[in-house]
Amino acid sequence: MVRIVAGTAKGMTIRVPKSARPTPDLVREAIFSTLGHRGYLDETDVLDLFAGSGAFGLEAASRGARSVTAVDAGREAATIIASNARKAGLDVHVVQSKVRTFLDSSATRYDVIFLDPPYAMTNSEIAPVLEAAVPHLVDDGILLLERDKHAGEPSWPEGIEVDDRRSWGDTVIWTALHADYRRNLRA
Numbered sequence: 001m002v003r004i005v006a007g008t009a010k011g012m013t014i015r016v017p018k019s020a021r022p023t024p025d026l027v028r029e030a031i032f033s034t035l036g037h038r039g040y041l042d043e044t045d046v047l048d049l050f051a052g053s054g055a056f057g058l059e060a061a062s063r064g065a066r067s068v069t070a071v072d073a074g075r076e077a078a079t080i081i082a083s084n085a086r087k088a089g090l091d092v093h094v095v096q097s098k099v100r101t102f103l104d105s106s107a108t109r110y111d112v113i114f115l116d117p118p119y120a121m122t123n124s125e126i127a128p129v130l131e132a133a134v135p136h137l138v139d140d141g142i143l144l145l146e147r148d149k150h151a152g153e154p155s156w157p158e159g160i161e162v163d164d165r166r167s168w169g170d171t172v173i174w175t176a177l178h179a180d181y182r183r184n185l186r187a
Helices: 025-038 055-062 075-088 099-105 123-136 179-186
Strands: 045-049 067-072 093-096 110-115 137-148 160-168 171-178
Touching (some): 025 055, 045 123, 067 075
């Protein structure tokens, strides 16, 4: 059972498409704790790629994101995300599209970009998606990538640096920032 952990829709159970592998509640709670600590919750624009059930985007909307866009290629996923958003009373823009097609056709920039590609995708398949996502990240934005811990570190696009790596069971979350912004944080 997947539920929204906190915010206006706290405790609401959400439906999950058969093909989805939602981020566990514990992991989402840890991610959002970090995002809150860094100031990435209130009044931010969030992009949830390979959205599945939309759990990440719904959680962001529940916790005060200004806008949330959830992108998934699957019809079932898009329908379920929209249904979950309506049930929770949350404003989530749902786009049924392949992630690369969406990224290549949009000029919108986001404060938080979360990618949760199928674990079967290889790092070489993910690399061009990361490359396409970078222009959509605001200068002080944060990019989060969920992977199977056995997949190893992906190739990061030029100008992006890993800021953190955390794992829970078989799940690892990579956190990356624009290199210039990360350097300014350390200074």
